Amino acid sequence: MSGDQHEASELPGMPDMLPGPTGRPLRTFPEPAPLSSHGPARIIALCNQKGGVGKTTTTISLGAALAEYGRRVLAIDFDPQGALSAGLGVASHDVPTIYDLLIGREKDIRQTIQSTSTPGLDVVPANIDLSAAEVHLVNEVAREQILARVLRPVLDEYDVILVDCQPSLGLLTVNALTAAHGVLIPLECEYFALRGVALLVETIEKVKDRLNPALELDAILATMYDSRTLHSREVLQRVVDAFGDSVLETVIGRTVKFPDATVAGTPITTFAPDHPAAGAYRQLARELIARGHAA
Ligand SMILES: Nc1ncnc2c1ncn2[C@@H]1O[C@H](COP(=O)(O)OP(=O)(O)OP(=O)(O)O)[C@@H](O)[C@H]1O
Numbered sequence: 642m643s644g645d646q647h648e649a650s651e652l653p654g655m656p657d658m659l660p661g662p663t664g665r666p667l668r669t670f671p672e673p674a675p676l677s678s679h680g681p682a683r684i685i686a687l688c689n690q691k692g693g694v695g696k697t698t699t700t701i702s703l704g705a706a707l708a709e710y711g712r713r714v715l716a717i718d719f720d721p722q723g724a725l726s727a728g729l730g731v732a733s734h735d736v737p738t739i740y741d742l743l744i745g746r747e748k749d750i751r752q753t754i755q756s757t758s759t760p761g762l763d764v765v766p767a768n769i770d771l772s773a774a775e776v777h778l779v780n781e782v783a784r785e786q787i788l789a790r791v792l793r794p795v796l797d798e799y800d801v802i803l804v805d806c807q808p809s810l811g812l813l814t815v816n817a818l819t820a821a822h823g824v825l826i827p828l829e830c831e832y833f834a835l836r837g838v839a840l841l842v843e844t845i846e847k848v849k850d851r852l853n854p855a856l857e858l859d860a861i862l863a864t865m866y867d868s869r870t871l872h873s874r875e876v877l878q879r880v881v882d883a884f885g886d887s888v889l890e891t892v893i894g895r896t897v898k899f900p901d902a903t904v905a906g907t908p909i910t911t912f913a914p915d916h917p918a919a920g921a922y923r924q925l926a927r928e929l930i931a932r933g934h935a936a
Pocket residue numbers: 691692693694695696697698699720724806807808864865866893894895896897899900901903
């Protein structure tokens with residue numbers, strides 16, 4: 642790490658800062674000022690067609706951390722596995738879901754919104770019904786714009802809307818990208834992390850070009866980082882080499898606290914509020930606010 646140390650000491654005005662895992666000085670982002678009013682929401686899609694990289698965990702934990710800072714957050718479960726609904730401990734069966742909104746069986750998104758145990762964090766649930774949505778919507782007019790239309794009535798009531806995408810680049814994910822202002826890509830720090838990212842970036846570019854000119858690739862979040870393994874450090878270095886400043890300084894470490902929190906149906910920020918992993922997601926919330934990606 643001596644090279645990194647050298648680099649850090651050359652940055653003007655920050656002589657005492659030690660490099661963080663991404664090789665840049667580890668800053669502590671300021672506690673955000675409280676908001677005096679709410680909305681309109683910035684919509685962020687959490688996307689990666691690779692499975693198990695931390696999309697759902699990040700939606701839950703970031704949503705809860707933003708809510709702790711007084712932000713009004715709506716999380717959309719956009720995966721038929723319903724992991725977001727389960728992880729937030731809300732009902733997803735015998736209740737109206739995102740699927741009912743997409744196919745027009747339910748017209749009012751407010752009828753589908755459930756509050757969670759975290760004040761300020763609400764969710765629209767999903768269940769396995771959503772797996773039929775792509776087939777159902779394929780012949781719809783403006784089939785890529787359905788989620789954007791569904792969310793419109795509540796934009797002014799929230800500061801941030803997080804869309805937890807399924808691991809695919811199909812029509813649901815294209816709907817999320819068409820509705821979104823920004824994309825956050827969680828990347829697991831393991832050998833094949835970068836495989837498929839080019840295709841994801843290409844998809845984001847296509848959606849921007851054809852459907853949603855305002856779409857931004859906000860940032861890449863390294864997850865499941867294990868500082869004890871050379872492997873994790875090398876992968877993170879390669880991600881930084883490939884994406885530069887798009888890689889967030891905040892890095893999420895690997896810990897069993899996340900699966901434990903999922904089982905408890907509670908965000909890490911309340912399940913283990915003093916654990917470094919909860920601190921990492923609070924830091925993520927502060928970094929996104931500081932970068933202007935969240936209110
Ligand atoms: N930082 C972490 N450390 C250890 N385990 C984690 C971490 N983040 C997530 N996990 C666990 O890894 C598994 C996959 O995480 P998660 O469900 O968030 O990924 P995903 O990208 O949403 O997956 P899918 O593509 O299936 O929707 C879960 O069991 C989760 O509890």
